Amino acid sequence: MNKETSSDSYGRSLRSSSDLHRHTSNDNHGNSVHSSDDQDVHVFTGHDDAMQPATRELSRTQTLLNKVSSRISFFNERLNAERISLSWKVLGIYGIMGFFILAIFSIYWGSIYRREYRYKNLRMLVVIEDEDTVNGIAPIIGETIRSILATPPAMALGKWLIQNTTEFNALAQRHNNSVFEEIQRQVHHQHYWSSIYVPRNATVGLYEAILAGDVSYNVSANTAISYYETGRDFLSMNQYVTPNVQRIQSMFLRHQQNITSAILGNSDLSQVFNNLNSLTVAATPMEWTFMDGRPFKDPVLLAPSQVGLIYMIIITFFSFNFFSDIHQSVAKMGIKIPHLVLYRILSAILSFFVISFFYSLVTLVFQVDFTRTFGHSGFIVYWMTNFLTMWAVGAMNEAMGMVFIMLYPPLLGFWMLFWVIVNISPTFAPLALSAKFFRYGYGMPIHASYEITKVIFFNTYKGALGRNYGILVAWCVIASVLLLVVFKKFGQVMGGRAAAQRAQIEKELNEKRARDEEGEIDFS
Incomplete structure (x- = not known):
C-alpha cells in the first residue's frame, strides 16, 4: 500500500517535471520565459512588466497607502521654508494686482473727480442786444441778465462770454447772417457749448x-433764447450744460416781480389793472x-455711441484668441519669414474688416x-469708421498681447x-470738465471714433472729420508697425522656449531610460 502510494506520487512528480520542461524555454540571456500557448506559469525576469497582475495591483495599493500615510500637516516644521516661500509669492501677487488696480482705475475715477468745480x-455765448433806452424805458431785462451772470454763483456754472454787440453784428454780416443765425453758427461750430x-x-416790447x-x-x-445742440454730447449736454443754463433762468425768474415793477414804474398802473389782458401779460x-438744434431722439444711439465703443475694444481681443490656433498652424508650415509676417498683418486687418461689418450691422438691424448726414452712404461711412477703429485698437491689442505673453501672461x-x-x-x-491731464484724449482712437459717430448720427459739425480720421489712420499705422516688430520678437522668444x-x-x-536600464536584473 505504501509502495503504491509512493510510486504514484513519484510518477506524478515526473509528469509535472516533464510538462514544465516541455512548456518552457530559455532566451538568449538564459532567462526562463513563457511559451506562446501557456500563460499559467510566470517566471520572474527582474522587470516590473513580468509581475503578475495581482502582484502589480497589490504593489500599487501599497504605494497609495504609503503616500496617504506619509502625508503631513501643512503646519509641519519640515514645511517652514515652503510656507515662507509661498507666502512671499502670494504677497507679491497681491502687490502687483493692487498696484495695477490703483494705477488703472484711478484714471477713470480721476476723469470724474471734482467735475462740478470745472463748470x-x-x-457759453451771451449776446445781449437789449441795451438801449427807448422812449424812457431802460433795458431792464438785458441789464438784469448781465448783472446775474456777473455773480459768483452764476460764474461757477459756466464761462459766460458776453459779446460786444457791435463786433458781433459785424461778424454776422461777414457770414451773411442775422445775429441769431450767427449765434447758431458759432454753437454749431462748437466754439461754445x-x-x-x-x-x-x-424790455420795450414787453412794456408795450x-x-x-x-x-x-x-x-x-x-x-x-438759449440755442444749443444736444448731439454734440447727448449725455453731458443733458447732465451739465443745459441744466446750468436753466439755473441761470431760475435766478432771472426770481427777479421777475422787480423787473415788471421797474418797467411799469412810470406808467399809469390803473390802465394796467383795469385791463385783464394786461394783467395776463404782466403775470x-x-x-x-x-432751442435744440441737434436733438437726441433715439435712445438706441446710446449703444453705438458710447457703450458699444467699449465692446469694440473687447471684441478685437476675442479675435486675437479665436485665431491663435490658425496662426500657430500657419507658423508650423515652414513658410518664409517675410511671408509669415505678411500673413500675420493681413490676417489681422481682414479680421477687423469682417468683424466691424457685423458690429455695424447690429446698429442697422435696430x-x-x-x-441724416451722408444720405444712403451713411452705413458705409459708419462701417469704415468702425473698421479703422477696430484696426487701431485691435492691432494694439494683438501686439501688447504678445508682449505680455512673453513677459508675464497674467498681466494681459x-x-x-x-x-x-x-x-x-x-x-x-x-x-473741459476734466483735469488738463486728460487732454491726451484728443489723440486717442476711441475719442476720434466717438466724434465721427456723432457727425454720422446727429449731423454735428464736420470741420473736425479730417483730423479725427487722421488720428485713426495714424493709430492704424503705429499699431501695425508695432505688431510687425513684436511678432518677429515673439517668434524668436517662443521658438527658443519651445527648443x-x-x-x-x-x-x-x-535620465528615465538610464534608470530603467540600471534597474534590470541579469540572471545569466
Missing part, C-alpha cells in the same frame, strides 16, 4: 405788450425759449437712421482694463 470751463440771446428792445394787453405777445421768445412767467487682463479705461476716460465727458522645452523633455527621457 466754469464751459464756454450753449448760448443766451436777449433780443433787441426786449402789457399796456396794450397783447396776449399774442410771446413773452418767452422775446425775453431770452406771464418770463421763461426762456430753449433701425437707427444713417441718412490688466492691459485690457488699461486700454479700455485710457480710451473712454477722456471720451465719455467733455474734456528649451524639447531639450528638457529629451533630458528627462534619457
Whole structure:
C-alpha cells in the first residue's frame, strides 16, 4: 500500500517535471520565459512588466497607502521654508494686482473727480442786444441778465462770454447772417457749448405788450433764447450744460416781480389793472425759449455711441484668441519669414474688416437712421469708421498681447482694463470738465471714433472729420508697425522656449531610460 502510494506520487512528480520542461524555454540571456500557448506559469525576469497582475495591483495599493500615510500637516516644521516661500509669492501677487488696480482705475475715477468745480470751463455765448433806452424805458431785462451772470454763483456754472454787440453784428454780416443765425453758427461750430440771446428792445416790447394787453405777445421768445445742440454730447449736454443754463433762468425768474415793477414804474398802473389782458401779460412767467438744434431722439444711439465703443475694444481681443490656433498652424508650415509676417498683418486687418461689418450691422438691424448726414452712404461711412477703429485698437491689442505673453501672461487682463479705461476716460465727458491731464484724449482712437459717430448720427459739425480720421489712420499705422516688430520678437522668444522645452523633455527621457536600464536584473 505504501509502495503504491509512493510510486504514484513519484510518477506524478515526473509528469509535472516533464510538462514544465516541455512548456518552457530559455532566451538568449538564459532567462526562463513563457511559451506562446501557456500563460499559467510566470517566471520572474527582474522587470516590473513580468509581475503578475495581482502582484502589480497589490504593489500599487501599497504605494497609495504609503503616500496617504506619509502625508503631513501643512503646519509641519519640515514645511517652514515652503510656507515662507509661498507666502512671499502670494504677497507679491497681491502687490502687483493692487498696484495695477490703483494705477488703472484711478484714471477713470480721476476723469470724474471734482467735475462740478470745472463748470466754469464751459464756454457759453451771451449776446445781449437789449441795451438801449427807448422812449424812457431802460433795458431792464438785458441789464438784469448781465448783472446775474456777473455773480459768483452764476460764474461757477459756466464761462459766460458776453459779446460786444457791435463786433458781433459785424461778424454776422461777414457770414451773411442775422445775429441769431450767427449765434447758431458759432454753437454749431462748437466754439461754445450753449448760448443766451436777449433780443433787441426786449424790455420795450414787453412794456408795450402789457399796456396794450397783447396776449399774442410771446413773452418767452422775446425775453431770452438759449440755442444749443444736444448731439454734440447727448449725455453731458443733458447732465451739465443745459441744466446750468436753466439755473441761470431760475435766478432771472426770481427777479421777475422787480423787473415788471421797474418797467411799469412810470406808467399809469390803473390802465394796467383795469385791463385783464394786461394783467395776463404782466403775470406771464418770463421763461426762456430753449432751442435744440441737434436733438437726441433715439435712445438706441446710446449703444453705438458710447457703450458699444467699449465692446469694440473687447471684441478685437476675442479675435486675437479665436485665431491663435490658425496662426500657430500657419507658423508650423515652414513658410518664409517675410511671408509669415505678411500673413500675420493681413490676417489681422481682414479680421477687423469682417468683424466691424457685423458690429455695424447690429446698429442697422435696430433701425437707427444713417441718412441724416451722408444720405444712403451713411452705413458705409459708419462701417469704415468702425473698421479703422477696430484696426487701431485691435492691432494694439494683438501686439501688447504678445508682449505680455512673453513677459508675464497674467498681466494681459490688466492691459485690457488699461486700454479700455485710457480710451473712454477722456471720451465719455467733455474734456473741459476734466483735469488738463486728460487732454491726451484728443489723440486717442476711441475719442476720434466717438466724434465721427456723432457727425454720422446727429449731423454735428464736420470741420473736425479730417483730423479725427487722421488720428485713426495714424493709430492704424503705429499699431501695425508695432505688431510687425513684436511678432518677429515673439517668434524668436517662443521658438527658443519651445527648443528649451524639447531639450528638457529629451533630458528627462534619457535620465528615465538610464534608470530603467540600471534597474534590470541579469540572471545569466
